[in-house]
Amino acid sequence: MSDAFLGLFGFLAALGLIALGLPVAIAMGVIGGLGYWYLNGWMGVAYILGSSPFEAIFPYSFSVIPLFVMMGVFASHAGLSRSLFDVINAFIGHRRGGLAITTVGASAFFGAICGSSLATVATIGRVALPEMKRHGYDASLSTATVAAGGTLGVLIPPSVLLVIYGLLTQSSIGQLFIGALLPGLLGALLYAAAIAVRVRLRPDLAPSAERHGWSERLTRLGQVWQVVLLFALVIGGIYLGWFSPTEAAAVGAVGAFFLALFSGELTRETLKASVFETAGLTGMIFFILIGAGLFNFFLENTGLPQLLIEQIRSSGMGPMAVMVLILVFYVVLGCFMDSMSMILLTVPLLAPVALELDFDLIWFGIVVVTVAEIGLITPPIGMNLFVVQASAGDVPMKTVMKGIFPFILADIVRLALLVAFPIIVLWLPGQAF
Amino acid sequence: MNILAGLARGLITALAALGVIAYGLAALVTVADIIGRRFGLPIEGVVDLVQLFVVGGAWLVMPYAFLSAAHVSVDFLVENMPRGLAVPLKLFAGVLALGLLGLMLWQGFLTFRTRTMFGDTSQQLGIPIAWYWYPLLVGLAVSLIAVVVELTASLRREARA
Amino acid sequence: ETTLKISHYLPSVHGIHTDFIVPWTEQITECTGGEVQFEIFPAGTQLGNVARQQEQVMAGVVDIAHGLHGIPRGRFPRTSLIDMPFLTDSAGAASYALWELYPDYLAEEYKGLKVLALHAHNGGLLHTNEKKVETMEDMDGLRIRTPSPAVSEMLSYLGADPQGLPPGEVYESLQRGVIDGTVFPWDPVKSFGLNEVLNYHLDLGAYTVSFFYVMNQRSYDALSDEAKACVDQYSGDALVSQFGDWWDSWDVPGREEAIAAGHEITELSDEERARWEETLQPMMDSYLQTVKDAGVDNADEIYQAMQDKIAEYEASRQN
Numbered sequence A: 001m002s003d004a005f006l007g008l009f010g011f012l013a014a015l016g017l018i019a020l021g022l023p024v025a026i027a028m029g030v031i032g033g034l035g036y037w038y039l040n041g042w043m044g045v046a047y048i049l050g051s052s053p054f055e056a057i058f059p060y061s062f063s064v065i066p067l068f069v070m071m072g073v074f075a076s077h078a079g080l081s082r083s084l085f086d087v088i089n090a091f092i093g094h095r096r097g098g099l100a101i102t103t104v105g106a107s108a109f110f111g112a113i114c115g116s117s118l119a120t121v122a123t124i125g126r127v128a129l130p131e132m133k134r135h136g137y138d139a140s141l142s143t144a145t146v147a148a149g150g151t152l153g154v155l156i157p158p159s160v161l162l163v164i165y166g167l168l169t170q171s172s173i174g175q176l177f178i179g180a181l182l183p184g185l186l187g188a189l190l191y192a193a194a195i196a197v198r199v200r201l202r203p204d205l206a207p208s209a210e211r212h213g214w215s216e217r218l219t220r221l222g223q224v225w226q227v228v229l230l231f232a233l234v235i236g237g238i239y240l241g242w243f244s245p246t247e248a249a250a251v252g253a254v255g256a257f258f259l260a261l262f263s264g265e266l267t268r269e270t271l272k273a274s275v276f277e278t279a280g281l282t283g284m285i286f287f288i289l290i291g292a293g294l295f296n297f298f299l300e301n302t303g304l305p306q307l308l309i310e311q312i313r314s315s316g317m318g319p320m321a322v323m324v325l326i327l328v329f330y331v332v333l334g335c336f337m338d339s340m341s342m343i344l345l346t347v348p349l350l351a352p353v354a355l356e357l358d359f360d361l362i363w364f365g366i367v368v369v370t371v372a373e374i375g376l377i378t379p380p381i382g383m384n385l386f387v388v389q390a391s392a393g394d395v396p397m398k399t400v401m402k403g404i405f406p407f408i409l410a411d412i413v414r415l416a417l418l419v420a421f422p423i424i425v426l427w428l429p430g431q432a433f
Numbered sequence B: 001m002n003i004l005a006g007l008a009r010g011l012i013t014a015l016a017a018l019g020v021i022a023y024g025l026a027a028l029v030t031v032a033d034i035i036g037r038r039f040g041l042p043i044e045g046v047v048d049l050v051q052l053f054v055v056g057g058a059w060l061v062m063p064y065a066f067l068s069a070a071h072v073s074v075d076f077l078v079e080n081m082p083r084g085l086a087v088p089l090k091l092f093a094g095v096l097a098l099g100l101l102g103l104m105l106w107q108g109f110l111t112f113r114t115r116t117m118f119g120d121t122s123q124q125l126g127i128p129i130a131w132y133w134y135p136l137l138v139g140l141a142v143s144l145i146a147v148v149v150e151l152t153a154s155l156r157r158e159a160r161a
Numbered sequence C: 001e002t003t004l005k006i007s008h009y010l011p012s013v014h015g016i017h018t019d020f021i022v023p024w025t026e027q028i029t030e031c032t033g034g035e036v037q038f039e040i041f042p043a044g045t046q047l048g049n050v051a052r053q054q055e056q057v058m059a060g061v062v063d064i065a066h067g068l069h070g071i072p073r074g075r076f077p078r079t080s081l082i083d084m085p086f087l088t089d090s091a092g093a094a095s096y097a098l099w100e101l102y103p104d105y106l107a108e109e110y111k112g113l114k115v116l117a118l119h120a121h122n123g124g125l126l127h128t129n130e131k132k133v134e135t136m137e138d139m140d141g142l143r144i145r146t147p148s149p150a151v152s153e154m155l156s157y158l159g160a161d162p163q164g165l166p167p168g169e170v171y172e173s174l175q176r177g178v179i180d181g182t183v184f185p186w187d188p189v190k191s192f193g194l195n196e197v198l199n200y201h202l203d204l205g206a207y208t209v210s211f212f213y214v215m216n217q218r219s220y221d222a223l224s225d226e227a228k229a230c231v232d233q234y235s236g237d238a239l240v241s242q243f244g245d246w247w248d249s250w251d252v253p254g255r256e257e258a259i260a261a262g263h264e265i266t267e268l269s270d271e272e273r274a275r276w277e278e279t280l281q282p283m284m285d286s287y288l289q290t291v292k293d294a295g296v297d298n299a300d301e302i303y304q305a306m307q308d309k310i311a312e313y314e315a316s317r318q319n
């Protein structure tokens, strides 16, 4: 069996174990370990089993995950998110699907603080899911909204992915940041449109509230000034240079804790619940990172990604066909690999292909980074789907996956627009430079 | 048996609480550094400390994630399978989890010994690397117990159903 | 036919990958008539972790690895004496000194490994965004990103506030003013696009950082005699003598880009350099002491030998 074929086989075997109901992290870890064993013998697999769990969660930048999760959990248990969503509901609750559309906006906004999709999903999920549930939203709509919203932040600085892409292709990072703005906004608008269409077809998914008067809206707004202050502090602090995006997570966590403390809602019970929710959720996210790490060791060793790229390169097809193949390639690879490894591994191989076909590298970068994130929400394996399911607690995976399709459709529309009209990416950088 | 399971649960929840406290310390150290450096009093080696607390926290909460079955799985295919398959599948999943965790613990211990033998330390403060490894060893060892406790409880539920 | 695995921690667009490792593998494949093939794992692969290169090659997970001596810190106390401040700012000189000292002074640190090359980069610079630095006083309280503990300690002595930060986060931290500057050679300034967010560059030539390129001894022994001869022919002196020119050429684009952008590049003045060296003397003494405490009794001797070899190299270049 050729190595690349073995890679494909391992991919299917992992899917098989997952279909049997095994925890995703265990399935990836076991297949990754067995595959690596087969390819490199016992010494090789022994080394990675001993060292990769440690390395998988060691990077400093991962500290944002538990700290933002804590922020979300405290905000939720202290009733902070409840009052925040009551305000939003007072303003736009009478429009059907308004809370879901607001959640998309909040995710994009949170993307300006946080560079990690998983942390965004876990944080927004803890805040928004219980509230949408309380307002009668169907779980398939609310969970999918949060999972999809998590992918928006990657195009909004801070974005380490765009920096890395700039490094690999020697394109201007400033231009990449500016070029990402319209596609990011477009993504949010298309998600909102997907929600609007869906609730029009199925009004029972999102009941509309009665319309609130302006006096009540303003009274409610006055009650959430602390939460608004916390967000202003976290975002403002980053843009004023007080702290780095990674440090912002700590500011958010400490801030949310003290707000909860002074709101008087932080009882013994809610504190206990907050602690154990944080424990369960972060333990699960970190173990997925470990399992995916093991699987990636195996996948890289099979040379499967390189082989697929070689096929694309030598296919002799036209630019459009190649572009479509590249997009499909990323969505499939995105099942198992994190976006950072994918970009580092594939862009040096694909950028020359893009240049041969006369693609603009800034445009290519925005498209590639966008599509790398889509893998996070496509079934059967999508990290954002798993994290949102864990955040929701009591929602079957079936429900989450059912709700995600309109958002995947919205992403396909976005990619089609970006490919058909590169000007969406290139117009703003053209103005600025 | 019930007493043992109760003890194990107590240990696992205590570790989880300790882990979340470690996260809290990571946040506090960072905030102290952000405020301190405005007054020329930065906390030296803050990155090392944050990593220590976050890595420590992550491994200490790990058993709790196994105990509370927080690890996500895809459920809809299993739901449609015959009832009789539920127990063998649970056992199969449990055995694989134990095997994977057990190998990680065993090989992790060997790697831990190599790294401490080299005298590895953290980059800025020179904290002995062993301090970053103890939580991993404890977390993996107790995770093995957590898998067993959770598996027994869930098989019992299956038997009653 | 044998396939050897090579791992390193740099992105596959870096000169280390494109100018050094890939051509080296091609030479050997050709020399052996295709008997020896290579598979390279750069940054982004699971084998591309900077801290694991030495360990991977020792464990035989890869056959050949290229890595940094300083991460994890303390594993190569002898070799790392080349990190001492103001020893040299020339990649050529530092690489020459390391290779000359290797058989007699450094070999002990590479047991079980076949050392293919040792090298070091050109002297690093201090790059700042808002504040122009010319004297020690200008450094006071500046938040500077640093690549290693040795440089962190040096900056602390000079009054700055060193920050550890992953290289990928430097751009945004500079852009937002979370840090005031960074210590880097020119080459990462170019590859991370930092000239977009920097204004001043102080050429202080105060430190270098060294690298190893090593092969697992068992992997080497398992090769046929012809293959061994090929590896030997293209490694050692053949490689080490090229690093001076390589590092110069990798640094040129960053420097030219800065000049084109109208940035100010300043040399550290001679009087100022003397002040810095004086201020750093206690640090150098304590660094040597740390190395001695780690069991390297002849640390002073090695340090002296490095200085001699560097002088020898500079003298040979003058002629």
Ligand code: NA
Residues within 6 Å of the ligand: A110, A111, A112, A113, A114, A115, A116, A153, A154, A155, A156, A157, A158, A159
């Ligand atoms: Na972002």
Ligand code: NA
Residues within 6 Å of the ligand: A331, A334, A335, A336, A374, A375, A376, A377, A378, A379, A380, A381, A382, A383
């Ligand atoms: Na996917």
